[in-house]
Amino acid sequence: MGLAFALGLSPAWGFTPPAAEDVPESITVRGKTHTLKDLTNPLWAQPEKIPEFVRQGSDLYFKHCVFCHGDLLNGEGLLADRFTPRPANFHTKDSIFDRPESYAFWRIMKGGPGLPQKSEPWNSVMPAWEDVLSEQDVWKIIVFIFDGVANPLTPDTPQEASLERGRVVYEDKCAICHGPEGAGDGVSAEQMSPRPRNLTKGQYKIRSTPFGKIPTDDDLHAMLVHGYPETTMPSWRHLPEVDLQSLILLLKEFGKKKFERAVKKNKMPEPVVVPEPPQFTLESVERGRKLFLQNCSGCHGVKGRGDGESTKKIVDIATDAIRPRNLSQPWTFRRGSRREDLFMTLRTGLSTTAMPRFSDRIHPDQNIWDLVHYVQTLSLLLKPQVHKNLKMTRVEGALPQGPEDPRWQQITSFFVPLGSQIMQGEKSYFTTVNNLWVEAVHNGKEIALRIRWDDPTYDPILESVTKVVESPAPPLPPHLRVEEDEEEEHLAAASPEAAQFPDALAVQLAGPESALDNLPYLLNGDESNPVTLWKWQSNPNGARQFTARGMGNTSPIENTSPLNSEVIFEYGQYSLVLKKKLDQTDPAHPDRLLPGSIIPIAFNAWDGGMKETGTRRSVSNWFYLIAD
Structure with a gap:
């Protein structure tokens, strides 16, 4: 398969909603043709039922749409920053709220694949819902969206906060996730990880008060205003202050047993005071490293990637016992x-x-600051920027060999976000691999990619074929040990057994009939627009080449040069090198590796340990390898 493009033809990264002239005259859904200019929402003809339609539409929206478009209909859902173009913000000018409802019906039913070519349908993750939602379902979602945009605030704001007002606002904004009585059992709760908090317990994860104690009113206010990053809990800072204070009264009412107990015992907790931070020094970092290995690596792992030995006992996603935070992604x-x-x-x-407190009776403030300073060295200070163009560096002579070849350190690394595949087939809403790093080189005849991604678990079968270094259980081995007099335990190593599902990583390359302004669909193409997959998996360990015509429709590529792979796993991170001698059948053959040539590329990842297989995977948008 052969394809490359001139640099000057690289398309725009943004998204422009279809203009009026691009809207089709009619669409066919399940054999029924709808003329869009004459299509109206039949539910408005039943005004007495509109409140019920809004509620039903809300249930459907939070089941199918919230992960991208967000709780607030603003396009800021959990997966919003994983894909480009970003999900639509229904509050902005030229959104579906400013169009006839037939436009919304078309966009929901036909999704990204139904867009006109100028809108880059190949890069849109908006699913076509025509095989999932009924016409009635779609109209109810539209009623909910239109109502939510028209009424972003709960009506009839009072002058003073009250428990009664708190209930009204809660039912309007919060019950869909937290449930009618605050038990964390809302309509959408089962699809969320972490699940919505059970407010009746009076326990709050993030507080200024000691572990297990009730939060202050300021803590509850901060929670409402800031939300929780990387969860479905949004910021409610746009609500009137009186509504925020009313919600605080209700939250304390939901957890009144715990709050009243503190009052009766006259044990209202005092907030922890954060002292002035000391100067950041290398000596502090080294002390923090020792403290981290002693106290934190059992859960967070040696490099902070959430792969500690203890996680094998404490993590159970099914019961909402989620993994320790990956400290390399602040x-x-x-x-x-x-x-x-x-x-x-x-x-x-x-x-x-399972995250305990560090008591001041054992750890003085200096210990805490030392730990803070060390944790900050485990990561970049800011989230990496995403670049659509990925430089493929030309080198002379032999390419880097394996993942640990020091020459990779001199190649520019590019950050690629991935999001859960929730568009087609069996879906996985909370996939493990949320991003990866890629480096690319070529010498005019061969191409090599090094791809690194975090995964807190690995396929045990790899222990017999490649380098595997996992975060050890205490006591630590000598090279990590802080106390020199501890004796190392030697456990008899059992023969490794393969995981039920292999870990896997696929590189997706556009097919020969594609053009830069008409790429295959990002989910492995389709019947008319195939893609090439270079897919590595852990069992059997190795990489193979496929032609894909959509997810689940692949066939091996024969009569081509082999795709070589080498992988290692170290402290919660895979590092994979794919290398291929290019021939005329490849998406980038030697004649096309000229300066400025472009090869469209995308990525798929599977965490077999979380039973990700088939369509249950992480996916990326299309990116563009630019040859030196």
Whole structure:
């Protein structure tokens, strides 16, 4: 398969909604043709039932749409920053709210694949819902969206906060997730991870008060205003202050047993005070490293990637016992990633989780700041920027050999976000691999890619064929041990057995009949527009080449040069090198590896340990390899 493009033809990264002239005259859904200019929402003809339609539409929206378009209909859902173009913000000009409802009906039924070519349908993750939702379902979702955009605030805002007002606002904004009585059993709760908090327990993970104690009113206010990053809990800062205060009264009413107990015992907790941060020094970092290995690596792992030995016992996603935070990705921290935020988390712990507090009776403030300073060295300070163009560096002579070849350190790394595949087939709403790093090189005849991604577990069968280094259980081995007099335990190693489902990573390359302004659909193409897959999997360990015509429709590529692979797993991270001598059958053959040539590329990842297989996977948008 042969394809490359001139650099100057690289398409725009943004998205422009279809203009009026691009809307089709009619669409066919399940054999029924709808003329869009004459199509109206039949539900408005039943005004007495509109409140019920809004409720039903809300249930459907939170089941199918919230992960991308968000609780607030603003396009800021959990997966919003994983894909480009971003999900639609229904509050902005030229959204579906400013169009005839027939436009919304078309967009929901036909999704991204139904867009006109100028809108780049190949890069849109908006599913076509025509085989999932009925016409009535779609109209109810539209009623809910239109009502939500028209009424972003709960009507009839009072002058003073009250428990009664709190109930009204809660039922309007919160019950869909947290349930009618605050038990965390809302309509959409089962699809969320972490699940919505059970407010009746009076336990809050993020507080300024000691572990297990009730939060202050300021804590509850901060929770409502800031929301929780990387969860479906949004910020409610747009609500009137009187409504926020009313919600605080209701939250305390839901958990009144715990709140009243503190009042009766006259044991209202005092907030933990964060002292002035000391200077960041290398000596502090080294002390923090030792403290981290002693106290934190059992859960968070040696490199902080959430792969500690203890996770094998404490993690159970089915019961909402989620994994320890990946400390190498601070943009996912619920409280925040400032030094003061980390200090508070360590001092107070995270109630209802396995994250304990660091008591001041054992750990003075210096210990906490030392830990904070070390944790900050495990990651970048800011979330990496995403670039659509990925540089493929030309080198002379032999390409880097394996994942640990030092020459990779001199090649530019590019950050690629991935999102859960919730568009087609069996879906996985909370996949493990949310991003990866890629480096690419060529010498005019061969191409090599190094791809690195975090995964807290690995396929045990790899122990027999490649380098595997996992975060050890205490006591630590000599090279990590802090106390020199501890004796190393030697456990008899059993023969490794393969996981039920292999871990896997696929590189997707556009097919020969594609053009830069008409790429195959990002989900492995389709019958008319195939793609090439270079797919590595852990069992059997190796990489194979396929032609894909949609997910689940693949066939091996024969009569081509082999695709070589080498993989290692170290402290919660896979590092994979794919290398291929190019021939005329490849998406980038030697004649096309000229300076400025472009090869469209995308990525799929599977965490077999979380039973990700088939369509249950992480996926990326199309990116563009640019040859030196």
